[in-house]
Amino acid sequence: MKRREFIAGTAALLVSPKHAGAQGARRRLGFLAIGDASGQALNQAERVFIDTLRxxxxxxGKNLVFEYRFSHxxxxxxxxxxxxxxxxxxxxxxxxxxxxIALKSTTxxxxxxxxxxxxxxxxGLVQSLSRPGGNITGLTxxxxxxxLAxxxxxxxxxxxxxxxxALLVNPDNPMQRPYLAEHIPSIARKLGIALPIVEATKTEELDAAFASAAAQHADAIIDFGDSLTYVQAPRIIALAAKHRLPANYMFRHYANGGLSVYGADTGDLFRRAGSYVDKIFRGAKPSELPVERPTKFELVINMKTAKELGLNVSPSLLVRADEVIE
Incomplete structure (x- = not known):
């Protein structure tokens, strides 16, 4: 469904009487992400966000104006x-x-x-999780x-x-370099494994990153999680298959062909973000809303991909999975 068609459709829906207090002055909500700029469809998590607000x-179209910008x-x-x-x-x-970071530096x-x-x-977005300070709060x-372990x-x-x-990382992501420097050596020692890093800052570098992992005889690969790789999920899944690298991903949409996913339930995060936006519309200040961590995680195993890679998935792992794709 087209993004604008979907949003326009929400305007026709009636608001529950118990939320009639939201029917005052029209509010304008801006949404910004580095991602698919085609503007053609909302992803599943974004739909949860809109449903929550509704x-x-x-x-x-009634008391809310959405403004989306996807920068890619x-x-x-x-x-x-x-x-x-x-x-x-x-x-x-x-x-x-x-x-x-771009928004924080602007307002x-x-x-x-x-x-x-x-x-x-x-x-540097907030002072602490419990007391964000300033004009920013949210969900980690x-x-x-x-x-990662x-x-x-x-x-x-x-x-x-x-x-x-191998760890697929984007060195332009400001969160990844400090994490890699601080945690990777100790995790590697603790688990007794090597964790070579392969890098991609743009789409055309992904092929070389996977080729590097294969050349280093990596047994598997982890997509560390980044806006670039999120948008390029189909290409990354195809590259993992090409090089026969069992992979783990962070977000649910990789399960469409990807071997395994373990990460926060992004739909739940966007649901909670919708609740925060509602509170702010009604007068709460971001500094009064503690930053919250994820409470729901998803483990998804794609058995079709496992069979293509010749892997035998243990019953104990299947039992723990939230979803098994046959």
Missing amino acids: SLGWVE PPDRLTASVADLMGLSPDVLVVAGPQAA ATIPIVFVGIADPVGL TNVPDDF KRLEILRELVPGASKI
Whole structure:
């Protein structure tokens, strides 16, 4: 369904009487992400966000105006930010660290709700999780310390004896370099495996990154999680198949062909973001809303891909999976 067709359709829906208080002055909501700029479709998580707002009484065409900007490639980000700011939004919702930094540097007054940032304190977006301060709050994607280790353990269950697992990273992502420097050496020592890093900052570098992982005889690969790789999921899944690299991904939409997924339930994060936007529309300040961590995680195993790679998936892993794709 077309993005504008979907949003226009929401305008025809009635608002529940219990939320009639939201029927006052029309609010303008800006959304910014580095991602698919085609403007053709909402992803599943974004639909949850819109559904949540609608259930709380905020309906496009009645008391709410949506303004979407998807900046791809990332070098269009400055123009996208300027475009959104020129519309004088009441609240801004932002997905991903690069876009969040761009908005923070532009406004200290318009409330911002972020989704999909691993460490907002380390990134300098908020003072602390419990007391964000300023005009920004939101939802993180990770829990501390052991999240990557869990993803590695899943791959090692899928590929018993794996001693070298490549990490696909984007060095332009401001969250990844500090995490890699601080945590990767200790995780590698703890698990007794090698974790070579392969890099891609743009689409045309993905082929070389996977070729590098294969040349280094990696037993498997982890997509560290980034706006670039999120948008390029079909290409990354195809490259993993081409090089016969069992892979683990962070987001649910990779399960369409990808071997395994373990990460926060992004639909749930966007649902909670919708609740935060509602509170801010009704007078709450971002500084009063603590940053929250994910509480729901998804483990998905694609058995078709496992069979194509010649992998035998253990019953214990299948039992723990939230979804098994046959």
